[in-house]
Amino acid sequence: MTTKLMTGNEALAWGAVHAGVKVVTGYPGTPSTGALTSLLKMKPPGVYVEWSVNEKVALEVAAGAAWAGQRALCTMKMSGLNVCYDSLISVAYSGVLGGLVVYVADDPGVNAGMPEQDSRGFAIMADLPMLEPASADEIYRLTQTAFGLSQDSRSPVFIRLVTANADAFAPVDLNDDPPAWPEREAVLTHDIERFTKAGAAICTAQHRDLIARLEQAGRWIADAGLNTLTLGKQGGLGVVAAGITTAYLTEGFETAARYGFVPEDSSVLQIKAVHPFPVAEAQALLRRCGTILVLEELEPHLETGFYVEAQRQGLSPTIVGKLNGQFSRLGEYGVRQVVEGLGAALGLSLPHDLFAGSDEAETMAAARPITVCAGCPHRGTFMAINAAVRKAGFKKNQVMVTGDIGCTILGMNPPFNAVWTEVAMGAALGLAEGYVHAGVESPVIATVGDSTFYHAGIPALINAVQHQVPVTLIIMDNGWTSMTGMQVDPGTSEDYQQPGDRPLDLAKIVPALGVEQFWVVDPFRVDDMAQTLKAALELPGVKVLLARQECVMPASRRGDRAGHTTVIDENCNLCRLCINLTGCPAITLGEAAIEIDSSLCYGCGLCAATCNRDAIRVEATEEVVG
Amino acid sequence: MNNYDIYLVGVGGQGVLTIGEIIMVAAFQKGHSVNFYPTKGMAQRGGFVKAQLRISRDPAGAGIPEKGADLVISTEVSETLKAVRFIKPGGDVVLLAYVSAPTDVMIGKAPYPTLEAVAEQVRRAGARLTVIAPDSLPSFEGAPVPDNIFTLGAAVAHTRLGELLDPASVETTVRTRWKRGIERNLFALSAGLQSTP
Numbered sequence: 001m002t003t004k005l006m007t008g009n010e011a012l013a014w015g016a017v018h019a020g021v022k023v024v025t026g027y028p029g030t031p032s033t034g035a036l037t038s039l040l041k042m043k044p045p046g047v048y049v050e051w052s053v054n055e056k057v058a059l060e061v062a063a064g065a066a067w068a069g070q071r072a073l074c075t076m077k078m079s080g081l082n083v084c085y086d087s088l089i090s091v092a093y094s095g096v097l098g099g100l101v102v103y104v105a106d107d108p109g110v111n112a113g114m115p116e117q118d119s120r121g122f123a124i125m126a127d128l129p130m131l132e133p134a135s136a137d138e139i140y141r142l143t144q145t146a147f148g149l150s151q152d153s154r155s156p157v158f159i160r161l162v163t164a165n166a167d168a169f170a171p172v173d174l175n176d177d178p179p180a181w182p183e184r185e186a187v188l189t190h191d192i193e194r195f196t197k198a199g200a201a202i203c204t205a206q207h208r209d210l211i212a213r214l215e216q217a218g219r220w221i222a223d224a225g226l227n228t229l230t231l232g233k234q235g236g237l238g239v240v241a242a243g244i245t246t247a248y249l250t251e252g253f254e255t256a257a258r259y260g261f262v263p264e265d266s267s268v269l270q271i272k273a274v275h276p277f278p279v280a281e282a283q284a285l286l287r288r289c290g291t292i293l294v295l296e297e298l299e300p301h302l303e304t305g306f307y308v309e310a311q312r313q314g315l316s317p318t319i320v321g322k323l324n325g326q327f328s329r330l331g332e333y334g335v336r337q338v339v340e341g342l343g344a345a346l347g348l349s350l351p352h353d354l355f356a357g358s359d360e361a362e363t364m365a366a367a368r369p370i371t372v373c374a375g376c377p378h379r380g381t382f383m384a385i386n387a388a389v390r391k392a393g394f395k396k397n398q399v400m401v402t403g404d405i406g407c408t409i410l411g412m413n414p415p416f417n418a419v420w421t422e423v424a425m426g427a428a429l430g431l432a433e434g435y436v437h438a439g440v441e442s443p444v445i446a447t448v449g450d451s452t453f454y455h456a457g458i459p460a461l462i463n464a465v466q467h468q469v470p471v472t473l474i475i476m477d478n479g480w481t482s483m484t485g486m487q488v489d490p491g492t493s494e495d496y497q498q499p500g501d502r503p504l505d506l507a508k509i510v511p512a513l514g515v516e517q518f519w520v521v522d523p524f525r526v527d528d529m530a531q532t533l534k535a536a537l538e539l540p541g542v543k544v545l546l547a548r549q550e551c552v553m554p555a556s557r558r559g560d561r562a563g564h565t566t567v568i569d570e571n572c573n574l575c576r577l578c579i580n581l582t583g584c585p586a587i588t589l590g591e592a593a594i595e596i597d598s599s600l601c602y603g604c605g606l607c608a609a610t611c612n613r614d615a616i617r618v619e620a621t622e623e624v625v626g
Numbered sequence: 627m628n629n630y631d632i633y634l635v636g637v638g639g640q641g642v643l644t645i646g647e648i649i650m651v652a653a654f655q656k657g658h659s660v661n662f663y664p665t666k667g668m669a670q671r672g673g674f675v676k677a678q679l680r681i682s683r684d685p686a687g688a689g690i691p692e693k694g695a696d697l698v699i700s701t702e703v704s705e706t707l708k709a710v711r712f713i714k715p716g717g718d719v720v721l722l723a724y725v726s727a728p729t730d731v732m733i734g735k736a737p738y739p740t741l742e743a744v745a746e747q748v749r750r751a752g753a754r755l756t757v758i759a760p761d762s763l764p765s766f767e768g769a770p771v772p773d774n775i776f777t778l779g780a781a782v783a784h785t786r787l788g789e790l791l792d793p794a795s796v797e798t799t800v801r802t803r804w805k806r807g808i809e810r811n812l813f814a815l816s817a818g819l820q821s822t823p
Binding site: 164168355357 | 637647650651654659660661662663664665672673674683686687688689690691692693694704705707708710711712713727728729730731732733736737738739743744747750751
């Protein structure tokens with residue numbers, strides 16, 4: 001055994017490899033991204049790993065592999081689970097032959113944006129088992145357990161992490177001598193009773209089988225002892241903790257002990273398999289304890305289960321949780337919730353300011369809205385949108401610009417304030433079409449990134465073409481899935497694709513979808529782009545601009561630079577126009593002139609284009625690809 | 627030594643997460659249990675970065691409770707304020723007093739706190755403050771030293787972190803972290819260790 005420091009995501013990757021995984025698919029999404037990224041770096045022999053075009057396809061690829069008898073892993077953030085859920089429900093009805101583990105990462109506390117969704121609800125709705133490890137070491141071990149459970153119960157199995165364990169580093173005891181998994185032949189099983197949904201008889205039978213598989217999984221989980229119950233004094237307090245909250249029990253108990261809490265008197269149920277509900281352990285706890293404290297982040301799923309079990313047993317315990325108003329359904333839980341929950345359940349007198357630091361300081365901190373990087377091509381697009389709207393004779397508040405997911409949404413922030421909405425992957429164009437049909441007579445613009453367009457934007461464009469909706473779509477093609485840390489997407493240059501993979505070209509795809517008014521523009525040439533966009537806004541029908549320039553991060557990592565910028569100090573009158581229009585983090589105000597941080601500057605030239613005093617000059621290092 | 631919790635804040639690109647990673651590795655090599663939870667938001671530079679490092683708690687949840695951090699390390703004046711409620715009374719704050727002004731501050735549309743105001747908040751939270759002025763840093767072979775590694779050295783020298791990690795173990799970690807630029811990082815560490823509070 002070797003103890004190594006790694007993130008929960010990497011621990012999950014190792015767990016999958018040591019469980020004999022054969023196929024791994026996923027789509028990037030914070031905080032789940034690191035698992036598949038780790039596997040791409042590890043290159044485990046005999047394991048196929050891909051970033052898929054979206055989570056639905058990823059799930060289908062993994063399910064196909066599992067139906068052919070292999071062990072497969074599919075990774076995503078909670079929003080991705082929503083995308084693939086249609087297929088997943090259907091696969092759940094069919095069950096699997098090999099093993100299928102679906103890793104979903106939730107983000108309580110919203111560290112990265114998007115809804116604070118509790119994906120445990122999806123496990124309940126799909127009748128699929130869900131495991132929820134707390135520490136990185138548990139993640140490593142329970143991932144292997146999940147494959148065993150999946151294979152034995154013939155059911156897809158969820159493994160759910162949250163940001164606080166997916167992205168946190170902790171020690172993991174890695175097995176130096178993992179089991180050697182024999183090479184398994186793919187199998188073909190012709191069984192329409194299992195693998196199709198043709199008719200009520202088949203579907204009803206599959207539903208019956210699904211319920212039976214979940215019950216079987218529950219017995220498997222009980223036999224494996226995944227949920228641990230330690231019984232304390234009869235009539236003492238019962239503490240229930242699930243997943244990440246179990247990691248705070250020891251510390252919380254130590255703190256509460258200073259205020260009269262007696263840990264030995266309490267019974268503790270630590271739940272690592274959150275679905276199916278651990279009925280036997282819950283019943284034992286209810287028989288032992290008159291008061292139950294339930295510690296779970298987000299929704300009161302387990303807590304509700306305790307009310308149901310208590311009712312079935314004819315008991316009426318006091319349950320301290322969210323439903324009695326003790327805890328919030330928002331945010332991450334920690335030591336505070338453990339201690340305050342114990343305080344409330346036992347009537348301990350805790351100092352009122354035990355965990356209450358001063359809020360005053362934070363209110364004095366400078367607001368720091370995230371903006372695009374120095375050298376980001378999206379900056380040019382946002383500037384071009386604002387300029388084109390103005391040139392077309394409209395005010396900013398007269399032209400709807402829908403936004404999508406990824407770095408392209410940063411146009412909502414100052415200084416651009418250009419983008420109005422953010423919904424879901426690929427949603428910008430559909431929304432824009434809705435605004436048009438609602439009767440908006442001013443131009444409607446939709447924006448989307450390249451990866452997002454591949455992911456879920458293409459159907460909306462087909463819809464716009466078929467129904468001939470007068471709308472302008474800007475595809476901001478930087479060649480990468482950038483927001484999540486630069487993953488390869490279908491359009492990324494061949495140099496970065498996996499061996500044997502072939503990149504696609506949006507400049508060929510868009511016209512092939514029936515778009516007749518199509519321009520490829522360079523967002524670094526902001527005046528040209530604004531001119532093209534203005535013209536497009538004045539035309540009828542579907543118009544698409546492909547704003548093409550590579551993401552600055554990978555480009556600058558290669559040592560590329562679009563150009564070199566020089567400030568002519570005597571020409572600068574500190575008018576701040578360049579800062580106001582670009583918001584570029586490389587520009588600061590100096591004493592007599594603006595200063596450009598050469599370590600940040602990519603030489604995109606956008607600042608030079610804003611200057612009307614010739615105070616910024618840019619010399620292109622090469623012809624910028626348009 | 628018992629549990630030691632460190633809350634780190636700064637702005638993306640300053641290397642504050644690197645400070646946390648080096649302490650994490652050095653503490654782990656010394657046989658301590660560690661849990662390091664960086665939150666860097668998105669891929670862009672310039673955003674708020676925070677990290678929570680918990681040493682010798684086993685098992686440990688990743689989150690440090692309010693008023694729980696023995697040490698706060700900040701690499702940006704204003705961002706320090708976001709860590710104030712996590713300071714344990716009697717704890718330490720080491721601040722590399724760099725100002726990274728957001729656009730609205732630069733163009734005069736939004737306020738930015740003074741160093742004195744930040745120091746006052748730290749004092750009210752009951753912590754000892756060590757301020758490192760960015761322009762006081764030495765240079766190495768004509769170039770500024772890596773300020774994050776200098777700050778790490780200062781934290782080891784002037785706070786109870788030094789009871790947990792001896793300078794030699796930190797130096798070993800720094801030495802094994804980079805393939806290039808080892809000398810300038812070791813110089814920065816040594817200068818930080820010898821700095822006067």
